[in-house]
Amino acid sequence: MEIEEIVYTARDNKIQMALSIDGVPIVHTSILRCQVQVGSTLIDSATHPTFFDFTNPAMLIIKLGDAGLSPGCYIANLYIFDITSVEGLFWGSFTLTVV
Numbered sequence: 493m494e495i496e497e498i499v500y501t502a503r504d505n506k507i508q509m510a511l512s513i514d515g516v517p518i519v520h521t522s523i524l525r526c527q528v529q530v531g532s533t534l535i536d537s538a539t540h541p542t543f544f545d546f547t548n549p550a551m552l553i554i555k556l557g558d559a560g561l562s563p564g565c566y567i568a569n570l571y572i573f574d575i576t577s578v579e580g581l582f583w584g585s586f587t588l589t590v591v
Contacts (some may be wrong), residue, residue, distance in 0.1 A: 493561045495586035501563070506545075507554040511572070511583065521549045525573035527580065528554065529554055530566045535559050560591045 497507045511518050523546045526537045535556065537544040545553035552572075568588040571580040 494581070497568075497586060499559070499561060499586050499588060499590045500556060501561070501580060501590060503557040505556065505557060509552045509554070509570075511563055512554060517550065520546055520552050521550050522574050525580075526552065526554070527571040527573075528556070529560065529569040529571070529588075530556075530559075530561055531564075533559075533561060556588075556590075562573065563590050565589045 495509070499505065501547075502566075511520065526544050526546070528535045535543055540559070543555050543559060545555070566588045567585050569585050570583040571584050573580050
């Protein structure tokens with residue numbers, strides 16, 4: 493993933509990602525759980541469901557403005573869980589700037 497995203501602390505900005513496998517879009521409503529590892533902070537939809545939205549079949553929506561992240565630039569790792577990947581699948585990394 494060569495993506496750069498910005499999180500504005502205490503704001504409602506959304507990160508919208510259209511995920512695909514070999515160029516074929518996935519159905520995002522099949523995602524059961526999601527994790528974003530930002531530095532030493534793991535943000536998990538199991539404990540923070542309001543930070544993630546799987547209801548749009550065309551994209552994954554992540555809202556991290558209230559996640560308590562410290563300002564800075566990070567490499568964030570994305571993990572997706574679905575019925576075939578119950579232990580999680582590393583999806584990729586992206587650059588995350590928190591301001």
